[in-house]
Amino acid sequence: MNNLSTADKIALYGGGGLVMLGVLVIGLLDMFLGAGHPVDAEGAIVHEALVPIDIRAWIILLGLVIWGLYAVYKVVGPAATAGPAPAGEPETMD
Amino acid sequence: MSTQNIETRLFGSDVSYNLSGTWLSYWVLMLRLTAGWWMLHAGLDKLMAWPFDASWFVGGAAQGTILAPFVTPFADGALLTFVNFAVPLGQLAIGIGLVFGILTRTAAFFGAFLLMFFYFINGMGGGWAHGLVTGELLGIMIMGTIATLGAGGLLAVDNRLKEMGPFKNSRLRKLLG
Numbered sequence A: 001m002n003n004l005s006t007a008d009k010i011a012l013y014g015g016g017g018l019v020m021l022g023v024l025v026i027g028l029l030d031m032f033l034g035a036g037h038p039v040d041a042e043g044a045i046v047h048e049a050l051v052p053i054d055i056r057a058w059i060i061l062l063g064l065v066i067w068g069l070y071a072v073y074k075v076v077g078p079a080a081t082a083g084p085a086p087a088g089e090p091e092t093m094d
Numbered sequence B: 001m002s003t004q005n006i007e008t009r010l011f012g013s014d015v016s017y018n019l020s021g022t023w024l025s026y027w028v029l030m031l032r033l034t035a036g037w038w039m040l041h042a043g044l045d046k047l048m049a050w051p052f053d054a055s056w057f058v059g060g061a062a063q064g065t066i067l068a069p070f071v072t073p074f075a076d077g078a079l080l081t082f083v084n085f086a087v088p089l090g091q092l093a094i095g096i097g098l099v100f101g102i103l104t105r106t107a108a109f110f111g112a113f114l115l116m117f118f119y120f121i122n123g124m125g126g127g128w129a130h131g132l133v134t135g136e137l138l139g140i141m142i143m144g145t146i147a148t149l150g151a152g153g154l155l156a157v158d159n160r161l162k163e164m165g166p167f168k169n170s171r172l173r174k175l176l177g
Helices: A006-033 A053-076 B021-048 B055-061 B068-074 B077-100 B104-125 B135-149
Strands: B003-010 B013-020
Touching: A006 A053, A053 B104, A053 B135, B003 B021, B013 B021, B021 B077, B021 B104, B021 B135, B055 B068, B055 B077, B055 B104, B068 B077, B077 B104, B104 B135
Parallel strands: none
Antiparallel strands: B003 B013
């Protein structure tokens, strides 16, 4: 998979980037730069979000949609050229 | 025990590691069966307690979430009837597909699609009280893993389907595991 197509790059960088931005990066920023995180009687964490939670949700949704569209594209888009690996190049699984 | 040498380049770095084909196949089967029963159980539960009414979800819980514009139009009339059938039958089909390895990639794709609604509506409806990483998001990731690895090879009907006419076409084979 060393020769990434534009669609591959959009899915890898765009989809994964947005999901990880929404889940992990903003999560870390929120944790360390946001307000305190008291836990209420029901065990829920109460805190003011640094980045509005709806914005985070939209970012994650957009990333998931990109992944989903990529999956559809892999089925209905132009078929990849099938054939044996070029001589001298080790066969790898990726 | 077969070992594959994975060599690729991703995010600007060379990646090289060994992967046990046996353990990969085994573990993906475990994911497939677990996620499959999750969906199959949910579908059977609804069918056993028929009629199923999704109006509380698409009309109530979805209100105020980012999916409301796409979901609330299904809250009554013919579209609600469609949802009332589509959710349990969809879960049943996804569950059967994953457990028995029938159109595995397709089942995993639609599993992730369905879980996306549960993730955002349940999460936002509950105020994301336990953070943004929930069982539903992990479920989406597991479905993505199954779809990415095309994990239908072990104990799967897809092995038979691959030999059948329509699926010898490379495009349709992508729907299988």
